[in-house]
Structure formats: structure tokens, C-alpha cells
Amino acid sequence: MISKNMADRLVSGSLIRKMFEEGNRLKSLYGEDSVFDFSIGNPDLEPPEEVSRALCSLALSPTPGMHGYMSNSGYLSTRTAVADSLSTPGIIVPPEAICMTVGAAGAMNAVLKSVLDPGDEVILLSPFFMEYTNYIENHCGIPVIVPTEPDTFLPDFQGISAAIGPKTKAIVINSPNNPSGVLYSEETLRKLNDLILSVDHLIHVISDEPYRELVYDGKHAPRTMDWIRNLIICYSWSKSLSLPGERIGYAAVNPNHEDFDLLSRAIVLSNRILGSVNAPAMFQKVVEFAIHAKSDISRYETRRNQLYEIVKQAGFSVNRPDGAFYLFVRSPEDDMAFCRKCAEYRLLVVPGSAFRCPGYFRLAFCVSEKTIFQSEKAFREVGKYYGLCTESSDEIITKSSPD
Amino acid sequence: MISKNMADRLVSGSLIRKMFEEGNRLKSLYGEDSVFDFSIGNPDLEPPEEVSRALCSLALSPTPGMHGYMSNSGYLSTRTAVADSLSTPGIIVPPEAICMTVGAAGAMNAVLKSVLDPGDEVILLSPFFMEYTNYIENHCGIPVIVPTEPDTFLPDFQGISAAIGPKTKAIVINSPNNPSGVLYSEETLRKLNDLILSVDHLIHVISDEPYRELVYDGKHAPRTMDWIRNLIICYSWSKSLSLPGERIGYAAVNPNHEDFDLLSRAIVLSNRILGSVNAPAMFQKVVEFAIHAKSDISRYETRRNQLYEIVKQAGFSVNRPDGAFYLFVRSPEDDMAFCRKCAEYRLLVVPGSAFRCPGYFRLAFCVSEKTIFQSEKAFREVGKYYGLCTESSDEIITKSSPD
Numbered sequence: 001m002i003s004k005n006m007a008d009r010l011v012s013g014s015l016i017r018k019m020f021e022e023g024n025r026l027k028s029l030y031g032e033d034s035v036f037d038f039s040i041g042n043p044d045l046e047p048p049e050e051v052s053r054a055l056c057s058l059a060l061s062p063t064p065g066m067h068g069y070m071s072n073s074g075y076l077s078t079r080t081a082v083a084d085s086l087s088t089p090g091i092i093v094p095p096e097a098i099c100m101t102v103g104a105a106g107a108m109n110a111v112l113k114s115v116l117d118p119g120d121e122v123i124l125l126s127p128f129f130m131e132y133t134n135y136i137e138n139h140c141g142i143p144v145i146v147p148t149e150p151d152t153f154l155p156d157f158q159g160i161s162a163a164i165g166p167k168t169k170a171i172v173i174n175s176p177n178n179p180s181g182v183l184y185s186e187e188t189l190r191k192l193n194d195l196i197l198s199v200d201h202l203i204h205v206i207s208d209e210p211y212r213e214l215v216y217d218g219k220h221a222p223r224t225m226d227w228i229r230n231l232i233i234c235y236s237w238s239k240s241l242s243l244p245g246e247r248i249g250y251a252a253v254n255p256n257h258e259d260f261d262l263l264s265r266a267i268v269l270s271n272r273i274l275g276s277v278n279a280p281a282m283f284q285k286v287v288e289f290a291i292h293a294k295s296d297i298s299r300y301e302t303r304r305n306q307l308y309e310i311v312k313q314a315g316f317s318v319n320r321p322d323g324a325f326y327l328f329v330r331s332p333e334d335d336m337a338f339c340r341k342c343a344e345y346r347l348l349v350v351p352g353s354a355f356r357c358p359g360y361f362r363l364a365f366c367v368s369e370k371t372i373f374q375s376e377k378a379f380r381e382v383g384k385y386y387g388l389c390t391e392s393s394d395e396i397i398t399k400s401s402p403d
Numbered sequence: 404m405i406s407k408n409m410a411d412r413l414v415s416g417s418l419i420r421k422m423f424e425e426g427n428r429l430k431s432l433y434g435e436d437s438v439f440d441f442s443i444g445n446p447d448l449e450p451p452e453e454v455s456r457a458l459c460s461l462a463l464s465p466t467p468g469m470h471g472y473m474s475n476s477g478y479l480s481t482r483t484a485v486a487d488s489l490s491t492p493g494i495i496v497p498p499e500a501i502c503m504t505v506g507a508a509g510a511m512n513a514v515l516k517s518v519l520d521p522g523d524e525v526i527l528l529s530p531f532f533m534e535y536t537n538y539i540e541n542h543c544g545i546p547v548i549v550p551t552e553p554d555t556f557l558p559d560f561q562g563i564s565a566a567i568g569p570k571t572k573a574i575v576i577n578s579p580n581n582p583s584g585v586l587y588s589e590e591t592l593r594k595l596n597d598l599i600l601s602v603d604h605l606i607h608v609i610s611d612e613p614y615r616e617l618v619y620d621g622k623h624a625p626r627t628m629d630w631i632r633n634l635i636i637c638y639s640w641s642k643s644l645s646l647p648g649e650r651i652g653y654a655a656v657n658p659n660h661e662d663f664d665l666l667s668r669a670i671v672l673s674n675r676i677l678g679s680v681n682a683p684a685m686f687q688k689v690v691e692f693a694i695h696a697k698s699d700i701s702r703y704e705t706r707r708n709q710l711y712e713i714v715k716q717a718g719f720s721v722n723r724p725d726g727a728f729y730l731f732v733r734s735p736e737d738d739m740a741f742c743r744k745c746a747e748y749r750l751l752v753v754p755g756s757a758f759r760c761p762g763y764f765r766l767a768f769c770v771s772e773k774t775i776f777q778s779e780k781a782f783r784e785v786g787k788y789y790g791l792c793t794e795s796s797d798e799i800i801t802k803s804s805p806d
Contacts, residue, residue, distance in 0.1 A: 001572075001605035001662050003520045003542075006669040042472045052465060055685075059462035062455060067646045069445045102505055102650065102679055109678035113541070117406045134676035138516070139406075140543070169404075202404035243470045245684030247505065247650075259404050266409040273537035275512035276505055280683045281648030282458075 005137075019339065023348045030346060036375035038307075038363040039348040041178065041325065043242040043295070045366075050293035051241055054286040067281055072272040074100025074250070074279050078288040082250055085291050086233075091225055097255055099267045100279035102247035104210045104236035108135050109274055111232050111251050112170070114266035115204055116141040120169040122206075125155055127328065127357035129178045129208070141169070145356055151319070153180035153328070154188060157195055170204040171196070176211040176221065179355050179362040180328045181321020183215060189227035196230060202258055205231045210249075211324040213240040213294060216301040219322055225254050232257070232267075237287050239325075242295055248283040300325050303365040306372045311363070314379040315388025325366040328352070332386040335361050341385070345378040408540075422742065426751045433749060439778035441710075441766040442751040444581065444728065446645040446698070448769075453696035454644055457689040470684055475675040477503025477653070477682050481691040485653055488694055489636075494628055500658055502670045503682035505650040507613045507639035511538050512677055514635050514654050515573070517669035518607055519544040523572040525609075528558055530731065530760035532581045532611070544572070548759055554722070556583035556731070557591060560598055573607040574599070579614040579624065582758050582765040583731045584724020586618060592630035599633060605661055608634045613652075614727040616643040616697060619704040622725055628657050635666070640690050642728075645698055651686040703728050706768040709775045714766070717782040718791025728769040731755070735789040738764050744788065748781045 002010075019039045026035045058066070073079060079095035086093045101107040112122070118140035124132050126147050133143045146159045160171065173192070175184035184192075196203045207224045212235070215221050224231055236249035251271075253264045271278070304320075307327060311318050317330035331338045335351035335358050342349050342361075352360030365372065383389040405413075422442045429438045461469070476482060482498035489496045504510040515525070521543035527535050529550050536546045549562045563574065576595070578587035587595075599606045610627045615638070618624050627634055639652035654674075656667045674681070707723075710730060714721050720733035734741045738754035738761050745752050745764075755763030768775065786792040 001607070002517050002665050002669045003523075005520065006517050006672060007665065009672060010665065010668055040472070042468075046465075046467060047470055051470075052462070055462040055465075059455070059458040062449075062458075064449060065445075067450055067454075067648050069443070069647045102683075105678040105680050107678075114405050114409050117408065120406075131676060135678065138677060204404070244472045245470050245681060247680060247683050262405050262410065262413060265413055266405045269409060269412060273534060274541060274677065275508040275510075275538065276679065277508050277650060278648060280505075280650050280686070282685075283683065 019348055019350055022343055026343065026346055026348070033374075035346045035348065036371055036378055037348040038365070038367060038375075039350050041364045041366060042244060043239055043325075043366050044368060045242050045295050045299055047242045048290065048293045048295055050290035051243070051286055054289035057289075058282055058285055066285070070278060070281065072278050073098065073268045075284050075288070078284040081288045081291045082252065086225060086252055088223065088226060091255060093225070093252065093255055096264055097253045097260070099251045099264070099271055100284050101249050101251055101271055102276045102279055103238055103244070103249040104208055104234045105131065105135070106247065106271070106276050106279070107234035107236070107249050107251040108132075108206065108208060109138060110267050110270040110276070111204075111206055111234060112136060112139045112141060113270040113274060114263060115169055117169075119167060121165065121167045122169060123160060123163055123171040124356075125160075125171075125173065127153065127177075127179050127352060127355035127360070128172070129174060130354050130356075132172055142167075144168070147357070148180075153177065153182045153319075154184070155192060157191060161195060164199055164203070166201070168199070168203055170206050172206045172208060174208040176215060176321070176323025178211065178324050179326045179350075179352070181319070181324045181326050183219065183221060183322035186222040186227060189222055189224060193228045196228070202230060206234060207231055208234045210236040210239045214297060214300060214325060215323040216297070216304060217322070221323065229254060230257050232263070240295060241287070241290060241293060243283070246280065246283045248279055248287055250279070300366065303367070303369060303372055306369060307363060307365045310372065310376045310379050313389070314383030315386075316383065325364055327363040327365060328360050329363065331359055331361050332388060335359055342382055345382050347375065347378045347382065422751055422753055425746055429746065429749055429751070438749045438751065439774055439781055440751040441768070441770060441778075442753050444767045444769060445647060446642055446728075446769050447771060448645050448698050448702055450645045451693065451696045451698055453693035454646070454689055457692035460692075461685055461688055469688070473681060473684065475681050476501065476671045478687050478691070481687040484691045484694045485655070489628060489655055491626065491629060494658060496628070496655065496658055499667055500656045500663070502654045502667070502674055503687055504652050504654055504674055505679045505682055506641055506647070506652040507611055507637045508534065508538070509650065509674070509679050509682070510637035510639070510652050510654040511535075511609065511611060512541060513670050513673040513679070514607075514609055514637060515539060515542045515544060516673040516677060517666060518572055520572075522570060524568065524570045525572060526563060526566055526574040527759075528563075528574075528576065530556065530580075530582050530755060530758035530763070531575070532577060533757050533759075535575055545570075547571070550760070551583075556580065556585045556722075557587070558595060560594060564598060567602055567606070569604070571602070571606055573609050575609045575611060577611040579618060579724070579726025581614065581727050582729045582753075582755070584722070584727045584729050586622065586624060586725035589625040589630060592625055592627060596631045599631070605633060609637060610634055611637045613639040613642045617700060617703060617728060618726040619700070619707060620725070624726065632657060633660050635660070643698060644690070644693060644696060646686070649683065649686045651682055651690055653682070703769065706770070706772060706775055709772060710766060710768045713775065713779045713782050716792070717786030718789075719786065728767060730766040730768060731763050732766060734762055734764050735791060738762055745785055748785050750778065750781045750785060
């Protein structure tokens with residue numbers, strides 16, 4: 001007597017969840033250190049010092065009402081700090097543009113509830129974070145999946161154009177991307193904006209940006225608000241400040257959005273009635289204090305370089321990601337079968353099918369350098385099994401063409 | 404280009420929200436101290452000492468990963484503490500029964516998403532917390548409103564029986580009740596269980612229990628799990644530990660529930676995909692530490708006694724509530740008009756219509772004793788205006804029959 005929809009979901013389960021359970025089984029069998037778990041995007045860096053300082057200060061000097069209700073959109077001081085951090089000389093973001101939420105997932109649900117009527121369509125660019133379809137279906141929307149360009153994983157503008165119809169209400173972008181690690185350039189954002197504005201009705205661009213600060217090689221993610229008019233940013237400090245368990249993020253509407261006033265109010269209302277009510281009070285104050293704090297991104301860059309080399313040396317075909325903390329690697333056979341094979345070598349990886357992109361697998365490199373270092377042999381053995389590299393550990397010959 | 408549903412809601416707005424805005428206008432006009440705001444259920448007591456101790460301990464002695472992801476259902480240690488607190492010799496609650504959520508509102512949304520197919524009906528007993536209809540409609544359910552018995556606000560079992568049909572999937576109860584303050588007895592719970600079990604299909608009893616500990620005169624709320632088999636408790640520490648802004652609560656399925664296994668798993672999945680993902684990490688640890696802590700309920704009891712006397716003395720007809728922190732008072736005229744009239748006397752109160760019970764108004768007594776004391780004159784003046792009491796402030800004669 002649970003709902004039919006949920007009953008179906010419980011039966012099908014989540015691919016990542018299955019990997020997680022298989023991982024636990026292997027870990028209990030062989031010990032934590034003998035299993036190389038690249039399946040989960042849980043940041044392994046601790047939050048920067050500003051977070052601890054803010055927490056200590058709030059805990060040691062409590063103020064009356066600090067755990068009480070505030071406006072459903074969040075504290076004005078927090079929203080102002082966020083708005084200022086998003087403002088540029090060209091675009092002044094007012095605090096009314098910001099709704100504090102329980103992470104980016106809370107923001108996306110509030111945004112989708114605000115814009116979707118039953119049967120409305122939302123374009124997703126595969127590969128994409130698997131929860132997007134759930135979020136859309138929560139609000140009776142229909143996901144329309146458009147594959148990205150082969151190999152580059154950049155938007156296929158012709159494909160998007162062909163997928164747009166009268167029911168298209170929104171498109172979701174996510175750069176740096178989970179799982180591909182691809183970073184969209186200013187030119188890509190400009191083209192997308194042009195395409196969206198050429199349509200005869202309003203289409204919202206929902207930009208899921210939890211990885212915005214996780215960009216390597218001295219590059220930076222372009223500010224989406226500078227390039228896309230009908231933009232709604234969904235942000236979370238989960239990755240940038242390593243706070244995923246605390247559920248703190250925001251939705252931000254571009255002040256130039258054609259429907260700014262109604263939309264920003266609808267998001268606050270949705271945030272309330274979906275049950276979040278408001279973002280957690282204390283962590284609103286923490287992120288306000290730590291608004292300019294940064295995790296040590298170089299640690300992730302080191303891990304990326306390390307794992308990228310290992311995977312390439314084992315003979316796999318993979319792009320070097322510009323951002324996020326994932327490698328998205330060509331699978332030498334059916335990706336589901338490949339992941340099962342990897343588990344035999346105690347390597348836990350997620351099949352591309354989980355991201356609606358079969359033929360690939362994802363590695364999360366937000367794990368310790370020690371784990372990455374120790375996984376080398378396992379990757380080489382898998383590579384050898386598939387004939388991607390030769391036996392000798394000193395003289396690796398790659399058979400596929402990397403990059 | 405927001406959704407039609409949200410556009411309608413934005414136009415109609417919330418009655419409490421309107422009172423809130425009117426209150427702000429009056430406060431900026433006359434000063435904070437000259438406006439008597441009884442409109443919002445925001446606990447005015449600070450959290451008990453155990454909460455501050457837990458926060459200090461967590462902030463000063465951080466452990467690796469304490470802000471990271473955990474199981475979507477919450478920390479096992481927290482769920483075990485909650486499960487133990489709900490267990491009795493007769494009913495052993497396992498941690499699998501518990502899903503930690505972003506408050507009771509998060510719990511109700513996760514539960515409703517888990518059980519509702521489109522068009523399924525959920526019975527609400529008016530008066531009820533106005534967000535229930537939103538929560539049900541979020542998941543394409545249909546609220547079916549059954550008025551409680553006149554004056555006592557206890558369930559009308561004949562009315563409930565008549566409202567049950569093949570589409571009935573759940574009934575929501577809330578004791579102690581917002582807004583009526585009524586506490587359901589063991590006998591009432593037993594009767595409800597009998598009625599529900601006599602139906603030829605499974606009906607879930609969703610018990611919203613944020614006020615469970617707020618019971619006065621030495622009484623206690625009966626444990627719902629002891630009396631109702633197909634029960635799901637939605638709980639929050641918002642009121643009991645004065646933490647509404649932190650969004651921490653849980654859903655608990657009676658281990659004897661006919662569909663325990665599937666239902667408890669579905670709630671965890673719903674919690675994840677609705678965007679909460681998990682309850683805030685640090686406050687899970689706080690409530691685990693403070694699981695046996697209590698706010699000083701006697702402070703609320705004092706306020707209740709104080710406001711009850713004032714309202715009665717001003718000539719209004721009102722029951723003395725057993726629990727929660729609201730008085731639900733008979734309105735001497737149309738409740739909307741009455742609330743507007745009250746605002747002229749700088750009294751902010753909420754019309755019963757907001758709780759689908761016209762003809763009454765609600766006073767939240769979780770405000771300072773000073774505010775209650777100073778409001779006496781205003782209540783008397785309103786009473787006088789409606790001819791409920793005489794002019795003399797020394798010799799009040801009540802014209803309506805209280806209690």
C-alpha cells in the first residue's frame with residue numbers, strides 16, 4: 001500500500017546504491033583498505049578553517065532566537081552576502097533574488113515545483129546526475145534527454161533545438177559537469193542563451209552549480225549570470241566547503257530574468273510548502289561568515305592528475321576533466337558488465353548507464369591519495385584483462401587512444 | 404511563466420503571511436513593544452542547556468567527515484537513540500523504523516510521497532494546520548476535510564466513517580492540536596484505530612506530533628504507537644527543543660504496520676529524491692545528545708494560564724487547551740473581519756478560516772509574559788467593542804459563556 005510509483009522505484013533501485021552495497025560487502029570481506037571505492041562523490045577534504053571558526057563562535061556565543069524561524073527565504077544578512085558574491089559591475093543581484101535552501105537538491109526541487117505544470121518538459125543533457133529525472137518527475141514534469149556531442153560531452157545545439165517544443169519549460173545545465181568533468185566556456189553559454197531566447201516562449205535555464213569552484217589548471221568557471229538571461233542558479237556548499245551533510249545551498253534568479261518577480265517569490269513559496277520551510281538556520285550563518293572561504297582545490301587537482309595517469313597508463317580512453325571530481329572513462333565492454341568485473345578486482349566504479357550514457361564508467365577522485373596510489377595495480381589488472389595494456393608493469397603499452 | 408498552480412497560490416497568498424506583513428507595518432509605525440503579536444508559532448524559549456552543550460562539544464572537537472553525507476535515513480546512532488526513545492516493553496522500535504528528516508514538514512512530505520498515487524484521498528480533521536493541504540497536493544493527493552465535533556474539536560467518528568472511500572489512503576491526526584490545543588485520549592486513539600482497521604483496505608494514520616511534549620496540568624500525551632497499528636509518526640524538535648529554524652525531525656513507522664518494510668524504505672527514498680537528501684548532519688548529533696532533554700514546559704503553562712484568563716475576562720468564549728501553545732477562541736463576528744478589527748487595536752491574531760474553521764481565531768501564546776500582560780487592555784477594548792464585557796476595567800462582566 002505504498003504508491004505504485006515508489007514501489008517501482010524500490011524494485012529497480014539505484015545503480016549507485018547497488019555499488020554502495022556491493023562495496024560494503026567487499027569491505028567487510030577484505031577490509032576497508034583493500035577495496036578501492038571510487039563510487040561516491042562525498043568530498044574527502046575537511047571544511048576550511050573559516051567553517052570551524054564560525055561554528056565555534058556561534059556555539060560559544062549564542063544569540064536569542066538563533067535557532068528559530070526566519071523568513072522562508074532565509075536570513076536577510078545571508079541572502080545579502082550571497083547576492084553580493086554573485087554581483088558584478090554589470091549585474092547587481094538584490095537579496096530578493098536569493099532563496100536559501102537545503103542544498104542544491106532542495107533548490108532544484110523548489111525551482112522545478114515553481115515552473116512546472118503537469119506534462120511540461122525539461123531538457124537534460126546526457127550524461128547527467130541521475131537524480132535530475134527524479135526531481136522533474138516529483139513535480140509531474142517529463143524529462144527529455146538530449147545526448148551531448150560524442151567525446152567532448154559539450155551541448156549539441158542542433159539536438160537541443162530539435163528537442164524544444166511547445167511544452168519545453170526548462171533546460172538543466174551543470175558545469176563543471178557530473179559525471180564528465182566538462183567545463184562550459186563563455187562561448188558555449190552565449191550560444192545556449194541565444195538558442196533559448198530565439199524560442200517563441202520563455203524557457204528557464206536551470207544551472208546546477210555545486211562544482212563551480214572546483215576547476216583546475218588555473219581556469220575559472222564563467223559566471224553563468226553574465227551570459228544567460230533566463231537563468232536560475234542552484235548552488236550548494238556541499239563540495240566547495242565540504243558540507244554535503246549539512247544541506248545548505250541556495251536558488252538565485254538572474255535579476256534580468258523575464259519573470260524575475262513572480263519566479264523568485266514562487267521559489268520561496270515552494271521551498272516552504274515542499275517541507276524544507278527554510279534552510280538550516282545555523283549553517284546559513286556559517287556560510288555567510290565563510291562566504292569567501294575556499295577549500296584547497298589543489299588537493300583535488302593532485303588527485304585528478306594522479307588518477308588520470310593511472311587510468312591512462314592502464315590503457316583506458318579518458319578525457320582530462322577541467323573541473324568537478326570525476327573521471328568519465330570509456331568502458332571496454334557493456335558498462336554494467338564492466339563494473340561487475342571491476343568489483344572482482346575490488347574496484348568500485350559507477351556505470352555510465354546511471355547517467356544515461358552507456359559505454360562509460362565514472363570514477364570519483366575525492367578519495368585519499370593513498371587509495372588512488374594503491375589502486376594502480378587493480379586498474380592495470382583490469383586493463384590487462386581487457387587487453388588494453390600489456391603484462392609488464394614497467395613497460396605499459398596503451399592500445400586505445402587516450403584523449 | 405511560472406506554473407499555473409504556483410501563480411494561483413501567489414495571488415491568494417497566505418492568511419498568516421498577510422497578518423505577518425500587517426504586523427510588520429504596525430510595528431514599524433508604533434514600535435515593536437506597542438504591537439501584540441499572537442500570530443506566529445515560533446517558540447520564544449531558548450533551547451535547553453543540553454543543546455548548547457552538544458553544539459559546543461561538536462564545534463570544539465570536530466571529527467573527520469562530521470559534515471559529510473551519511474545514509475539517507477540518517478546516522479545509525481541517531482536513529483537508534485530515537486528508536487529507543489519510542490520503544491516500550493510492548494513495542495520494540497528498530498532503527499530501520501526511523502528516517503531522520505528536515506523537520507516534521509519534511510517528514511510529512513516524504514511520507515505522503517511514499518503512499519500517494521495521483522487522486523488518492525487524505526482525510527484531514529478541521530481545524531488543522533493550513534500547510535497540510537499543500538503537502539497533500541504536492542504529491543497529487545486530494546484533501547478530504549472532515550470537521551471535528553463542535554466545541555470539543557474531537558474527531559467525529561461518524562463523519563470520518565462517511566468520508567472513507569476506496570480512494571482513501573491516509574488520515575492525518577495532530578494531538579496536541581494546532582490550532583485547537585486539544586489532546587486526544589487513549590480512548591480516542593483506540594476508537595480511531597478500530598475504525599481504520601475495520602475498512603477493507605489499508606489506511607495509513609499519519610500522526611503529526613511536534614507538540615507531543617507540550618502538555619500541561621501534569622497530563623501526558625498517550626503514545627500513539629501503543630494504540631494505532633498502521634501509524635507513521637512525523638516528529639520535529641522545533642517546539643520541544645525550540646529548534647524550528649534548524650529543520651530537524653523524523654518519520655517513524657510503527658514496527659507493527661502492515662506494510663512496515665516497503666513503507667520504511669519508501670520514506671527514505673522519498674526523503675532523498677525530494678531534495679532533502681538527509682537531515683542536517685550536525686543537528687542529528689545534537690538531538691541524539693539531547694534526546695532526553697526537555698524545554699521548561701511550565702513557562703508555556705504560565706503563559707497559557709495568563710492569556711486564557713485575559714481572553715476569558717475580556718468576554719470571549721474559549722476552551723482551556725491541554726497542550727500545544729495556542730488558544731482557539733470563538734470569534735464574535737466573521738473571523739476575517741474580526742482579525743482586521745483586532746489589528747486596529749494592535750492585536751495580531753489569525754482567523755480560524757486559515758485552519759478551515761471559520762468563526763474562530765487563534766492566539767499563539769509562545770510570546771513573552773510581558774507581551775501577554777501588556778495585551779490585556781487591548782483584549783478588553785476589543786471585547787468592549789463587541790459588547791462582550793463592560794467598560795469598567797475593575798469589574799469585568801462576561802456576556803458569553805466560556806468553557
